[in-house]
Amino acid sequence: MHEMSIAMSIVEIAEETAREANADKVFKVNVDIGELSGVMSDSVLFCYEACATSEIVAGSELVVNSIEAVASCPSCENSFSPKDRYFLCPGCGGPAGLLQGEELSVRSVELS
Numbered sequence: 001m002h003e004m005s006i007a008m009s010i011v012e013i014a015e016e017t018a019r020e021a022n023a024d025k026v027f028k029v030n031v032d033i034g035e036l037s038g039v040m041s042d043s044v045l046f047c048y049e050a051c052a053t054s055e056i057v058a059g060s061e062l063v064v065n066s067i068e069a070v071a072s073c074p075s076c077e078n079s080f081s082p083k084d085r086y087f088l089c090p091g092c093g094g095p096a097g098l099l100q101g102e103e104l105s106v107r108s109v110e111l112s
Ligand SMILES: [Zn+2]
Pocket: 073, 074, 075, 076, 077, 078, 089, 090, 091, 092, 093, 094
């Protein structure tokens, strides 16, 4: 399961951050998940709860920050929000580039 391995690496990053800072506990983990990353936020939340079992991360909160997909067209400078990975500019029908929306990263780890 894709989301389970994502949740496990989030747990690892949180544990590592706490260890490096000599903290006993992780309080909150903030992650960015893009609309087009193909990752289900709900599943990641669920899996995080299931695998955040070590003393250092148990009871910590995972906060998913959903990043809206934004693309822009180099020919007509139209900017829009694609709902799919494959898209054309709605203004001129030409190829457009994605600026954001595929993120999958840990933004910050709050320690207590
Ligand atoms: Zn265009």
